[in-house]
Amino acid sequence: MNIEAVRAIYMFEMARARRTVTQTIVSPVISTSLYFVVFGAAIGSRIQSVGGIGYGSFIVPGLVMLSLLAQSISNASFGIYFPRFTGTIYEVLSAPVSPLEIVLGYAGAAASKSIILGIIILATAGIFVPLHVEHPVWMLAFLVLTAATFSLFGFIIGIWADGFEKLQIVPLLIVTPLTFLGGSFYSINMLPPPWRTVALFNPVVYLISGFRWSFYGMADVNVAVSLGMTAVFLALALLIVAWIFRTGYRLKA
Amino acid sequence: MGRDQVAVRGFGAPAILTGMDDIIAISGVSKTYASGFVALEGVDLTIRRGEIFALLGPNGAGKTTLISIVCGIVRATSGRVTVDGHDIVRDWRAARSLIGLVPQELTTDAFESVWNTVSFTRGLFGLRAKPAHIESVLRALSLWDKKDSRVMTLSGGMKRRLLIAKALAHEPRILFLDEPTAGVDVDLRHDMWQLVSRLRQEGVTVILTTHYIEEAEEMADRVGVINKGELVLVRNKADLLHELGSKRLSLRLRSPLARVPEALAGWRLELSSDGSELTCLYDAKDVRDGVGGFLERVREAGIEFTDLSTTESSLEDIFVSLVRGRN
Ligand SMILES: Nc1ncnc2c1ncn2[C@@H]1O[C@H](COP(=O)(O)OP(=O)(O)O)[C@@H](O)[C@H]1O
Ligand SMILES: [Mg+2]
Numbered sequence: 003m004n005i006e007a008v009r010a011i012y013m014f015e016m017a018r019a020r021r022t023v024t025q026t027i028v029s030p031v032i033s034t035s036l037y038f039v040v041f042g043a044a045i046g047s048r049i050q051s052v053g054g055i056g057y058g059s060f061i062v063p064g065l066v067m068l069s070l071l072a073q074s075i076s077n078a079s080f081g082i083y084f085p086r087f088t089g090t091i092y093e094v095l096s097a098p099v100s101p102l103e104i105v106l107g108y109a110g111a112a113a114s115k116s117i118i119l120g121i122i123i124l125a126t127a128g129i130f131v132p133l134h135v136e137h138p139v140w141m142l143a144f145l146v147l148t149a150a151t152f153s154l155f156g157f158i159i160g161i162w163a164d165g166f167e168k169l170q171i172v173p174l175l176i177v178t179p180l181t182f183l184g185g186s187f188y189s190i191n192m193l194p195p196p197w198r199t200v201a202l203f204n205p206v207v208y209l210i211s212g213f214r215w216s217f218y219g220m221a222d223v224n225v226a227v228s229l230g231m232t233a234v235f236l237a238l239a240l241l242i243v244a245w246i247f248r249t250g251y252r253l254k255a
Numbered sequence: 256m257g258r259d260q261v262a263v264r265g266f267g268a269p270a271i272l273t274g275m276d277d278i279i280a281i282s283g284v285s286k287t288y289a290s291g292f293v294a295l296e297g298v299d300l301t302i303r304r305g306e307i308f309a310l311l312g313p314n315g316a317g318k319t320t321l322i323s324i325v326c327g328i329v330r331a332t333s334g335r336v337t338v339d340g341h342d343i344v345r346d347w348r349a350a351r352s353l354i355g356l357v358p359q360e361l362t363t364d365a366f367e368s369v370w371n372t373v374s375f376t377r378g379l380f381g382l383r384a385k386p387a388h389i390e391s392v393l394r395a396l397s398l399w400d401k402k403d404s405r406v407m408t409l410s411g412g413m414k415r416r417l418l419i420a421k422a423l424a425h426e427p428r429i430l431f432l433d434e435p436t437a438g439v440d441v442d443l444r445h446d447m448w449q450l451v452s453r454l455r456q457e458g459v460t461v462i463l464t465t466h467y468i469e470e471a472e473e474m475a476d477r478v479g480v481i482n483k484g485e486l487v488l489v490r491n492k493a494d495l496l497h498e499l500g501s502k503r504l505s506l507r508l509r510s511p512l513a514r515v516p517e518a519l520a521g522w523r524l525e526l527s528s529d530g531s532e533l534t535c536l537y538d539a540k541d542v543r544d545g546v547g548g549f550l551e552r553v554r555e556a557g558i559e560f561t562d563l564s565t566t567e568s569s570l571e572d573i574f575v576s577l578v579r580g581r582n
Contacts, residue, residue, distance in 0.1 A: 010378025089362030
């Protein structure tokens, strides 16, 4: 295992985040605060509570997930796309670094960044509403698993993309809608029955539900199912990454 | 290699012989890109430990493709490559650890500092930080005072040197320089040549590609010529110049001639426009009708001359004639 290489890639990516701190930290914090103002104040004045939880507190796990998914994907996809775009990827490909080490470096850094961001958002949320974490270990587990999984998906997008538009199209057209429809701002139990069934096809529902359970002990779907689905997504992402490296897809001619 | 063994017709690539002194062995390497384009066809080549090898060929000949295969960036369609005995596919980690690569394109980071980007490469090769080494590399490449500058603030020439510094960050035993002096000013080109000879003294094997013949002529121990994906010849540079070069013998005539005399028909001759200089082109390796015979014939024809000079053709001439001959 080339630990030094993993460290080099990881530190390099983290340094990039430090340089672009406004983009990676400040703007998500501002947008989260805006969600609180808009959703918390506007909708919260109509919906008093969901399942006994104040509406403001109820939306916190969903908001964290929203940023976690978006930032994991954008960090990881940009992290690997940029060296492909500039051509500097040659040095990673010609170095004694295995695919696993490359992924650990790039996706690991992206996941770390979004986890840090998730924690910052939680802290920000704590300013607005009372927070309570019933299962802190599971909370952390969902945070880490989700960040890792979606950093891997981001990595895949960054390899697949052959232009900056494609880099943004998946998060914009797929991930953001799924997150908004996935129960960030409501419980899917509040939906009419046919729509509830449709919602269960949305993978993000399971992530948000499980994550919210770790806070308030209440969930839209059984927490074991949430955990199982998260594991399935992780496995799927790993399989695609393995395929990419085995075939050299978009990396090696 | 004996003079008489060499003939322009016999440009088959040499059979692959791996010995202690060979550091890279390439055998039967072909590359067909996904587009169907055949970039390399059955390349056999061995690089000797510690030598400077120049791979010479026109644009699109397949030089970068060949280097990229050895370095693990491009997958060969067929064939085998070993680096110091390590197969580049099965034993890729060991093989790649020995190699530093300076790519043809100026592909650099933008926002990182010079120091960080060079240290990054060392890390990729699994080595712990060694500031003293990085410092000496940066000093050798006149980049020391730029160590804290962002890469994007460097000039083109500095970026080129930065890429070399990165390639040397992990103290490689083999250095690939893909067109190191393309688009580089004369000063830098000479610095580069000096650097290469210093590396050679340290025992580093250097493989460079170029289409500047003078570069190969200046630096290389051996020269390989590649054209349209085929390695058309590999020779010691000195032998190549000696064996394949046409020589020119120029005679300054006592009295100008109106035309080339009948008696000298059969020789490749040129008469200067004022008729005062007669130049004979001859093959240095052609022993039968060597230059001696020509001078005898000149004397028999009663042509007097006041001075004579010979010039050897450069690699450039050889190269042009080779590539033209194959097209
Ligand atoms: N990824 C690729 N896909 C298709 N053709 C390629 C690719 N890379 C290089 N080629 C083609 O292969 C040939 C050899 O290219 P290259 O090895 O870069 O030549 P050189 O370095 O000698 O100029 C060129 O005709 C080039 O267009
Ligand atoms: Mg090239």
